[in-house]
Amino acid sequence: MIQRLFEKCLLRPQDLFPSREELEVVGVFNPGVIDSGGEVVIMARVSEQTRERRSGQVALPRWDIEGGGIVVDWVGEDEIRPIDPRVVEMRETGQTRLTFTSHIRLLRSRDGRILDSFEGLRFDPDNRYEEFGVEDPRITRIGQTYYITYVAVSRHGAATALASTTDFETFERHGVIFPPENKDVVLFPEKIGGEYVALHRPNPRTHFSSPEIWLARTPDFVHWGKHEVLHGGSSLWDSGRIGAGCPPIRVPEGWLEIYHGNRRVPGGVGPYAAGALLLDPENPGVILRRSPEPLLVPEADFEREGFVRDVVFPTGIVERGETLLIYYGAADTAVGVVELARDEILGSL
Amino acid sequence: MIQRLFEKCLLRPQDLFPSREELEVVGVFNPGVIDSGGEVVIMARVSEQTRERRSGQVALPRWDIEGGGIVVDWVGEDEIRPIDPRVVEMRETGQTRLTFTSHIRLLRSRDGRILDSFEGLRFDPDNRYEEFGVEDPRITRIGQTYYITYVAVSRHGAATALASTTDFETFERHGVIFPPENKDVVLFPEKIGGEYVALHRPNPRTHFSSPEIWLARTPDFVHWGKHEVLHGGSSLWDSGRIGAGCPPIRVPEGWLEIYHGNRRVPGGVGPYAAGALLLDPENPGVILRRSPEPLLVPEADFEREGFVRDVVFPTGIVERGETLLIYYGAADTAVGVVELARDEILGSL
Numbered sequence: 001m002i003q004r005l006f007e008k009c010l011l012r013p014q015d016l017f018p019s020r021e022e023l024e025v026v027g028v029f030n031p032g033v034i035d036s037g038g039e040v041v042i043m044a045r046v047s048e049q050t051r052e053r054r055s056g057q058v059a060l061p062r063w064d065i066e067g068g069g070i071v072v073d074w075v076g077e078d079e080i081r082p083i084d085p086r087v088v089e090m091r092e093t094g095q096t097r098l099t100f101t102s103h104i105r106l107l108r109s110r111d112g113r114i115l116d117s118f119e120g121l122r123f124d125p126d127n128r129y130e131e132f133g134v135e136d137p138r139i140t141r142i143g144q145t146y147y148i149t150y151v152a153v154s155r156h157g158a159a160t161a162l163a164s165t166t167d168f169e170t171f172e173r174h175g176v177i178f179p180p181e182n183k184d185v186v187l188f189p190e191k192i193g194g195e196y197v198a199l200h201r202p203n204p205r206t207h208f209s210s211p212e213i214w215l216a217r218t219p220d221f222v223h224w225g226k227h228e229v230l231h232g233g234s235s236l237w238d239s240g241r242i243g244a245g246c247p248p249i250r251v252p253e254g255w256l257e258i259y260h261g262n263r264r265v266p267g268g269v270g271p272y273a274a275g276a277l278l279l280d281p282e283n284p285g286v287i288l289r290r291s292p293e294p295l296l297v298p299e300a301d302f303e304r305e306g307f308v309r310d311v312v313f314p315t316g317i318v319e320r321g322e323t324l325l326i327y328y329g330a331a332d333t334a335v336g337v338v339e340l341a342r343d344e345i346l347g348s349l
Numbered sequence: 350m351i352q353r354l355f356e357k358c359l360l361r362p363q364d365l366f367p368s369r370e371e372l373e374v375v376g377v378f379n380p381g382v383i384d385s386g387g388e389v390v391i392m393a394r395v396s397e398q399t400r401e402r403r404s405g406q407v408a409l410p411r412w413d414i415e416g417g418g419i420v421v422d423w424v425g426e427d428e429i430r431p432i433d434p435r436v437v438e439m440r441e442t443g444q445t446r447l448t449f450t451s452h453i454r455l456l457r458s459r460d461g462r463i464l465d466s467f468e469g470l471r472f473d474p475d476n477r478y479e480e481f482g483v484e485d486p487r488i489t490r491i492g493q494t495y496y497i498t499y500v501a502v503s504r505h506g507a508a509t510a511l512a513s514t515t516d517f518e519t520f521e522r523h524g525v526i527f528p529p530e531n532k533d534v535v536l537f538p539e540k541i542g543g544e545y546v547a548l549h550r551p552n553p554r555t556h557f558s559s560p561e562i563w564l565a566r567t568p569d570f571v572h573w574g575k576h577e578v579l580h581g582g583s584s585l586w587d588s589g590r591i592g593a594g595c596p597p598i599r600v601p602e603g604w605l606e607i608y609h610g611n612r613r614v615p616g617g618v619g620p621y622a623a624g625a626l627l628l629d630p631e632n633p634g635v636i637l638r639r640s641p642e643p644l645l646v647p648e649a650d651f652e653r654e655g656f657v658r659d660v661v662f663p664t665g666i667v668e669r670g671e672t673l674l675i676y677y678g679a680a681d682t683a684v685g686v687v688e689l690a691r692d693e694i695l696g697s698l
Binding site (some may be wrong): 181 | 467508528549
């Protein structure tokens with residue numbers, strides 16, 4: 001493990017007003033974070049459930065894309081099979097539904113350690129691919145534009161879509177860039193070998209392997225190809241579920257990628273932890289070094305207890321000279337920030 | 350149903366020599382087929398198993414990519430859980446393995462109804478994404494080049510890769526174009542709205558819906574984007590598993606796509622059948638008309654009995670004036686061909 005130079009629970013559900021009176025915020029987590037000219041912008045996923053409870057029934061909220069608001073499908077408890085606190089399966093069709101819906105909230109901080117305001121612009125679902133919510137944004141600045149990858153969830157599956165902005169006030173949507181199921185997409189901040197590069201995490205139905213981190217390339221952010229496996233099949237702390245975390249940053253030795261992983265254990269997986277990959281500066285499809293053990297594991301109460309226990313899920317990064325501020329979802333409930341020394345990370349790989 | 354003007358079982362496992370003495374051909378099916386200047390070229394998937402049987406053990410063949418040949422992992426029957434005749438799950442890891450491995454065999458026919466030779470060139474696995482085999486080719490001629498999409502199966506999942514040729518003697522590989530899990534990829538034969546177009550069939554792990562047919566666009570065949578859902582969520586004969594079948598052909602009213610589907614029934618799906626979509630000529634993301642009932646269902650013995658019962662799986666098409674020769678995999682075992690009148694298909698939609 002590595003020394004936490006600074007650590008804090010930055011944001012909890014009770015810090016935020018719900019988007020509507022009839023909802024309650026149950027999670028604010030997995031934030032996209034970027035240093036935007038002296039100010040840190042945080043795009044946090046906000047999960048909401050209905051405030052109302054009905055005996056013998058379960059509320060399945062979704063966005064009414066035509067109407068523009070949230071509607072709730074109330075179904076009998078006997079019509080569903082609970083999978084985990086977030087997910088149910090409809091008994092008749094076998095289809096998955098979520099017990100919450102997510103939007104993205106924009107918050108700002110001057111120093112990245114204290115929030116200046118708890119209210120901010122919303123980035124809401126607005127098309128058929130976002131009916132069950134928008135989740136887990138990651139932000140990369142490329143030139144003068146900020147690109148935001150995010151998970152678009154709907155009856156068509158969990159895909160990754162792209163949006164861009166220059167001011168974090170208006171956003172342009174570029175549609176689905178990785179079809180279902182694909183999450184944990186992060187963009188590199190510059191062209192490498194003549195093309196822009198992303199890490200992505202396809203999740204196939206047929207279980208030939210545990211999920212793996214893949215790499216893809218694009219000339220234009222819209223069309224993606226040259227898919228190759230980057231990392232998977234580990235026998236270490238990340239032998240279970242893995243995925244890219246923070247957008248990669250350039251360090252003298254190559255590209256530093258902070259990612260999440262957990263260990264495969266009998267009957268499931270262990271706690272979600274964070275580790276690092278050092279990728280070849282010229283060809284990020286090549287791993288030069290990687291964490292033999294995690295950099296961060298769930299330790300604090302807010303990392304251990306919540307909607308999903310024992311989760312540290314890194315999604316945002318801000319460079320501060322010799323140190324890095326790493327932002328992460330904690331227990332699918334809160335946002336944490338931790339400060340680590342860059343050289344200590346690199347030395348641990 | 351529609352009149353079968355001609356029908357034939359074109360190719361059976363016993364028609365082919367195995368690729369090696371120690372193997373036996375258990376299936377030749379799901380062929381890519383194209384009219385190549387007066388000759389019909391057939392690229393058929395050939396599935397092989399080990400000839401040897403060992404008491405209490407199961408043979409799991411795979412390609413040794415470095416060595417270039419097939420190797421067999423013998424595992425104890427108690428180490429696996431059989432899923433279906435083709436698929437087992439390793440008890441310890443939960444990972445999927447296949448009981449066979451597939452390559453692609455090239456065959457030729459002058460009239461598309463009789464094979465002139467049963468021996469031909471092999472298109473074999475040759476990289477890490479093809480370790481468990483290459484499957485289900487589809488061929489589209491674009492300009493002077495034939496593009497072949499095929500399923501590349503490995504420990505990394507079932508992805509779709511692209512190859513091209515001008516002579517069906519040497520092939521250029523273009524890598525993975527749709528990451529796992531994605532099958533049933535067919536290319537349109539020309540640019541539409543300034544880009545080339547494909548249908549694809551992502552298969553997400555999380556079951557928000559049954560598999561759907563999606564559409565994507567590309568400037569260069571390598572980079573794909575603008576993903577959108579084309580067809581899914583049917584309540585008709587194709588309410589279960591669907592996927593594109595033959596490459597689309599241009600008809601006066603638009604694009605005619607022959608695809609496969611089956612009905613969702615309690616506990617599973619019904620027989621695999623074939624139907625048609627008529628897509629807008631200018632925007633193939635729009636369905637103009639579709640089959641209210643299947644065009645073809647398993648009827649003949651060779652369509653009903655085999656490695657997987659009750660399967661008609663269309664994958665190739667040849668235009669013959671007013672009629673169409675449609676080639677299909679039958680019961681995951683044989684290749685069938687059927688002749689249908691184009692106007693009768695269009696009239697049935």
